[in-house]
Amino acid sequence: MRLIDQLRSFRARRIAIxxxxxxxxxxxxxxxxxHWRADVLLxxxxxxxxxxxxxxxxxxRVSRPLFDADAAAMPFADRAFDYAVCSHVLEHxxxxxxxxxxxxxxxxxxxIEVPEASSAKILDFPSHLWWVRLxxxxxxFTAKTERYHDAEIDAxxxxxxxxxxxxxxLDRDFDHRIVSLRWVGSVKYRVEGEVPQSxxxxxxxxxxxxxVGQTIAAxxxxxxxxxxxxxxxxxxxxxxxxxxDDAHRTGxxxxxxxxxxxxxxxxx
Numbered sequence: 001m002r003l004i005d006q007l008r009s010f011r012a013r014r015i016a017i018x019x020x021x022x023x024x025x026x027x028x029x030x031x032x033x034x035h036w037r038a039d040v041l042l043x044x045x046x047x048x049x050x051x052x053x054x055x056x057x058x059x060x061r062v063s064r065p066l067f068d069a070d071a072a073a074m075p076f077a078d079r080a081f082d083y084a085v086c087s088h089v090l091e092h093x094x095x096x097x098x099x100x101x102x103x104x105x106x107x108x109x110x111x112i113e114v115p116e117a118s119s120a121k122i123l124d125f126p127s128h129l130w131w132v133r134l135x136x137x138x139x140x141f142t143a144k145t146e147r148y149h150d151a152e153i154d155a156x157x158x159x160x161x162x163x164x165x166x167x168x169x170l171d172r173d174f175d176h177r178i179v180s181l182r183w184v185g186s187v188k189y190r191v192e193g194e195v196p197q198s199x200x201x202x203x204x205x206x207x208x209x210x211x212v213g214q215t216i217a218a219x220x221x222x223x224x225x226x227x228x229x230x231x232x233x234x235x236x237x238x239x240x241x242x243x244x245d246d247a248h249r250t251g252x253x254x255x256x257x258x259x260x261x262x263x264x265x266x267x268x
Contacts, residue, residue: 007221009175013087013113014218015225018182021232023082024243026107028071028099029089031060033215036226038085039234040243041066042074046260065238065256067263072098075263076106080243084110091115091128094200096141097191109184117142119177121149123157123166126206129195134179136188143193147202 017037019025027038034041046060046068060066069075071086072095084107090096091114103110115124117131130141131149148154157163170177181187237255248263 010221011225013180014222017083019083022234022236024234026081026084028084028086028103033218034061034063035085036222037233038064039238040064040256042069042071044068044070062258062260064258065261067261069263072102074102074106075244075248077243077245078105079108081107083107086110087113091130091132094129094195096130097189100187100189104186112181112183114179116177116179119170123163123170124148127203129199129203132179138188138190139181141189141191143195144199145196147199
């Protein structure tokens with residue numbers, strides 16, 4: 001893929017977003033690379049102890065109000081957001097269907113990005129629990145039963161020390177490595193199988209696969225590409241009780257600030 005094509009791809013995936021200046025945007029699983037337009041962030045694992053869940057820096061970035069909460073039981077009101085971004089999150093969670101249901105509940109529209117199964121079967125991260133493909137306009141999640149698709153091939157890649165070079169090669173055509181889904185109103189999906197507890201436990205304890213240089217480059221490209229778009233970022237303050245559900249409202253009239261908000265689960 002030519003450099004110009006790579007830049008176009010990056011812009012389409014990470015920059016372009018169909019929202020107005022007053023729209024409220026949520027980034028679910030924001031990690032260390034929050035979406036530039038997100039007004040509110042949500043991430044369940046924000047510290048360096050969960051670095052295996054991220055591909056950039058070890059800890060999550062608290063650059064905007066960040067809710068430390070489960071994506072499968074978000075503390076937000078129905079349709080609180082105009083748009084929700086969920087990028088490279090669903091392949092990590094135990095119940096991707098529950099997270100999708102929550103995305104549709106709390107937001108009117110959004111963008112989902114996940115690794116595409118055939119590419120992931122060549123080289124995947126140990127913290128991923130699902131192979132994901134697009135069947136028509138439906139996301140299909142197939143449970144992984146082992147860390148790799150083929151144990152012999154996986155052993156060869158690691159024995160030969162070509163993991164990083166192979167990743168760089170595959171990333172040159174990144175659009176073929178991912179499934180991108182823009183949705184309005186609803187998301188069609190299907191979940192096949194169940195991930196064994198042993199693999200869930202392994203993924204939770206997996207070491208990090210940080211590529212800090214790549215993260216810094218992405219951050220620089222984002223800063224440059226969004227310079228003319230900054231005026232479209234929401235300026236109005238966000239009231240805490242306008243976005244959270246009934247169980248989490250305080251009645252104090254407080255506005256959200258750049259800090260971590262921890263909420264008790266509601267049992268939904």
